[in-house]
Amino acid sequence: MTPDVAEGSALLKERVTFALFDRAARTVKFLLPIAALLLVWEGAVRAGLAESNILPAPSMVIARAIELLDVTNPAGGMLLTHIATSLYRALSAFAFAVLVAIPLGFLLGLSGTVYRWVSPVISLLLPLPAVAWTPILLVAFGQGDVTIITVCFLGAVFPVLYSTIQGVRSVSRQSVWVVRSMGANFGDIFVRVMLPATLPALMSGLKLGMAHAWRTLVAAEMLAALSSGLGYMIFAARSYMDVPTMFVGIVCLAVIGMLIEHFLFVPLENATTRKWEGAIHVGGRR
Amino acid sequence: MSADATILAPVRSRPDIRRLSLSIARPLISIGTVFLVWEVAARAGWINAFLFPPPSAIAATLWQELLSGELLQHIGRSLYRLLTGMALAVVFGTLIGIAIGMTAWGRAIFKPLISAFMPVPTLAWTPVLLLLVGINDRTTIIVVFIAAAFEVIYTVVSGIEGMSVRLFWVARSMGASRQQIFWKIILPGIMPYLITGIRLGSGYAWRALIAAEMLAASSYGLGFMIFDASEYMTMEVIYGGILLIAIFGYVIENVIVGRLEAATVEKWGVQVAR
Amino acid sequence: MFKALSFVKSLATAAGLATLVAAGIGSAAAADSIRVGLQAVxxxxxxxxxDFGAPYGLDLELSSFSSGSDxxxxxxxxxxxxxxxGSARLVTMAAQxxxxxxxxxxxxxxxxxxGVIVANESTATSIADLKGKKIGAVTGSGTFNTFRVFLEQNGLSESDFEIVNMKVEDIRAAVQRGIVDAGVAWEPHVAIAENLGAVKRIISMEGVNESPNFVLVRRSFADENPDAVAKYVATLIDLANLIKTKPEEAGQIAAEQISQSGVNVEPAALELALTRIKMDPQVTDALLAELLPVAESMAAxxxxxxxxxxxxxxxxEYYEKARELTATQ
Structure with a gap:
């Protein structure tokens, strides 16, 4: 080993540790305000400002969560089942929404005639809270995953559809003309012009769609109570006044929602839209 | 982007009567078809007419409720809650959005809190609100505020981030003060984004309001009307309420705020791609 | 996971069939089956x-709903x-x-x-003490109807109080926080709230009226499967007997069932709730007569x-047949 290589690898090592350290520091910084809030909450309950059987302290919620995760307990491991069921429903609803909304969005964005005929019906359906569909779907499909997934689908599909249409319509005609005048066929235009130009809007649509699917899920699971899912757990805990379990459910929803955004969409966004966006922005990289 | 806006904006120089009447007739025809199919299906007995009453029966029930004055009370209360909550959301959402977009401490404090709170469902707020404000109109107003504020913050932040740094360099090199930069550059710069945020936010807030009126404590309001009707199983009122929610939601988001947005696009020549 | 579930289900069905054959009741080709809608009560x-259906060779397909309306x-x-x-919903269905x-x-x-609940430190002991005060209730519910009858019997009316409409799940917390001075709620909410030590029950609606719920069967199903309906009513008689004779055991069973979904509830609270609910399936004229005032006010x-x-x-006739079935058990 020459000294040069040794020095280089040391430098590399240093750089890697620095990157790790930087990342850890950023995570700590991110969690700091949340931790502060939890402390205030804990203090408020301990000081008797809030009754623990209405708003339990974070420590009580964590203790209950550990109980629910403990597999040796009779009710243990139940939390994981609820989470798995909810994730399965939300993700499949989201997948269906993407499969339907993106092609439909391109169709509506590209064809003025279709847009003018279909958009009135869509804009009438858009303001309806997805929850309002639940009673109707319960009648149509009965109790079951089909109803819940359909409600979540309705929650997710409109933001994705809306953003896709917006994205497609914001593509400048000049760039299409320019590329066409250079002899590009429709496929080229789609892949090289439409898709990159639509991506930023599409990404925010997907993000919103997933967030909506997740939020709608809870309400749907509450109304179409089966026997599993986080929404069902919150519903049952609420009806039997098991307040700590109810908050375990709520915290799980928030944490999983956050994790989905951080581990699914941030990397996806970095890989797609940042590539095309100019680097000079006030906020810089988020 | 300003170039796209001018290209995509409809040519309004000659108001063509035929075109105008067509743009009104189209939605009527397409929505009318849906109702017609529903009406026929219910009358012909293809669907259970008790569970899915025909639109004509729904309209008749709504008319009765309107004459009795009940309906106006429900609508009025819902709109009052929406407007108050929205006003709060615009003020606080803009301030927090600017804090996140412009200052390091704002980013450090609010970003984590926002990403932690955004996925929390409306219903989860009710125990907290019960502790803080009790049970009355304030509960639903705060729910509206929460639903709309996230959207306003989000768009304001992306508005600031989308601004070119060069603008600041230029302004600063010409000796502009911090205040001048705020009033002359930032505020006009985020205006179109803010209005888009209000439009989207009003949509979410409307949905959240209805859900809150259904799930949380309330009396009066369209969501409450639906909930109350399901206690009595009066299906016409349930569907009538759903229809009104759809219509009002459409009018608020697309006609009222939508016009405002179109006006700003015309004035500033900017279109927000969201 | 779902495959596994359906496998278990088919196993259970097979096992059910096997016991049928073994017991020698399986003279009919297939076991009777019935789909039942339940709630979180x-x-x-x-x-x-x-499995209350097993002794009668009745397959029960149970679905849970979050509200009576659904x-x-x-x-x-x-x-x-x-x-x-029961109450207003049944009247609407019977009318339409x-x-x-x-x-x-x-x-x-x-x-x-x-029952009517108040905060622990409240000095109110009767409805008269609450005059002019705020009362949390679910307007439009059967409970509220009974409460109104109770007020009438005591020479009072709704206007003597400030009624605050809220969800039944919020009533306990609102009473505890002093947002309302009292709350009107139904079981198991009253019993669980008492058990939490958060509130006390000062008034029971016992004797005001019975505010009955009824078991409804679709006609098309009953006409084709009279045996299944009779057997189902028999399971209800058994359920009522269990709850009446062994409330402690029933409370324990219910608490265990609820804990399956990860929710904690005191068996003692459920036992208390169950002792306050009457379950005898026989339809009496007195019970039916209670629907009339509800219907009259709705018609008005x-x-x-x-x-x-x-x-x-x-x-x-289903109840009569069910009585015979339970007698032979």
Whole structure:
């Protein structure tokens, strides 16, 4: 080993540790305000400002969560089942929404005639809270995953559809003309012009769609109570006044929602839209 | 982007009567078809007419409720809650959005809190609100505020981030003060984004309001009307309420705020791609 | 996971069939089966926990609904064969869809399952003490109807109080926080709140009226499967007996069933709730008669066109047959 290589690898090592350290520091910084809030909450309950059987302290919620995760307990491991069921429903609803909304969005964005005929019906359906569909779907499909997934689908599909249409319509005609005048066929235009130009809007649509699917899920699971899912757990805990379990459910929803955004969409966004966006922005990289 | 806006904006120089009447007739025809199919299906007995009453029966029930004055009370209360909550959301959402977009401490404090709170469902707020404000109109107003504020913050932040740094360099090199930069550059710069945020936010807030009126404590309001009707199983009122929610939601988001947005696009020549 | 579930289900069905054959009751080719709509209330939790159909060779397909209204909608849509209904909802259905269902049994009833709760430190002991105060209640519910009858019997009316409409799940916290001075709620909410030590019950609606729920069966199903309906009513008799004779055990069973979903509830609270709910399935004239004032006030308010004939909807023969079935058990 020459000294040069040794020095280089040391430098590399240093750089890697620095990157790790930087990342850890950023995570700590991110969690700091949340931790502060939890402390205030804990203090408020301990000081008797809030009754623990209405708003339990974070420590009580964590203790209950550990109980629910403990597999040796009779009710243990139940939390994981609820989470798995909810994730399965939300993700499949989201997948269906993407499969339907993106092609439909391109169709509506590209064809003025279709847009003018279909958009009135869509804009009438858009303001309806997805929850309002639940009673109707319960009648149509009965109790079951089909109803819940359909409600979540309705929650997710409109933001994705809306953003896709917006994205497609914001593509400048000049760039299409320019590329066409250079002899590009429709496929080229789609892949090289439409898709990159639509991506930023599409990404925010997907993000919103997933967030909506997740939020709608809870309400749907509450109304179409089966026997599993986080929404069902919150519903049952609420009806039997098991307040700590109810908050375990709520915290799980928030944490999983956050994790989905951080581990699914941030990397996806970095890989797609940042590539095309100019680097000079006030906020810089988020 | 300003170039796209001018290209995509409809040519309004000659108001063509035929075109105008067509743009009104189209939605009527397409929505009318849906109702017609529903009406026929219910009358012909293809669907259970008790569970899915025909639109004509729904309209008749709504008319009765309107004459009795009940309906106006429900609508009025819902709109009052929406407007108050929205006003709060615009003020606080803009301030927090600017804090996140412009200052390091704002980013450090609010970003984590926002990403932690955004996925929390409306219903989860009710125990907290019960502790803080009790049970009355304030509960639903705060729910509206929460639903709309996230959207306003989000768009304001992306508005600031989308601004070119060069603008600041230029302004600063010409000796502009911090205040001048705020009033002359930032505020006009985020205006179109803010209005888009209000439009989207009003949509979410409307949905959240209805859900809150259904799930949380309330009396009066369209969501409450639906909930109350399901206690009595009066299906016409349930569907009538759903229809009104759809219509009002459409009018608020697309006609009222939508016009405002179109006006700003015309004035500033900017279109927000969201 | 779902495959595994359906496998377990088919295994269970196979096992059920096997016991049938072994017991020698399986003279009919296939076991009777019935689809039942349930809710998250203690008697239904007990019902879910034990296979009450097994002694009669009845396959029970249970679905849980989050509200009575959803369960009835599913019933009308033909998604379940039996469901519970009472008070205003039953009146609407009887007025608008009288040809679709029979009333075959009574379900939960009894005024004791409704109560008025106040904060622990409250000095109020009677309804008169609460005059002019804020009362949290679910307006439009059967509980509120009974409460109004109770007020009338005590020479009071709604206008003597400030009624605050809220969800039943919020009433306990609102009373505890002093947002309202008292709350009117139904079981198990009253018993669980008392058990938490958060509030005390000062008034029971015992003796005010029975505010009954009834078991409804779709006509098309009952006409084709009279045996299944009779067997189902027999399981209700068994359930009622269990709850009446061994409330402690029933409370334990319900608490265990609820804990399956990860929710903690004190068996003692459920036991208390169950002792306040009457469960005898026999439909009596007195119970039916309670629907009339509800229907009359709804007709007066224009919510229904005319007072329906409730007696014409009742079919006693299933209950009679069920009594025979339980006797031979």
């Amino acid at each position: 203690p008697p239904d939790e007990v019902y879910k926990a034990r 369960s009835l909608k599913a019933f009308l849509a033909g998604r379940v064969d039996v469901a519970n209904g 869809q009288p040809d679709t269902f029979y009333i075959v049994a009574a379900n939960q009833y009894g005024g004791d399952r409704y 308010a224009g919510k229904i066109d005319a007072v329906p004939d409730f007696k014409g909807l009742v079919r006693d």
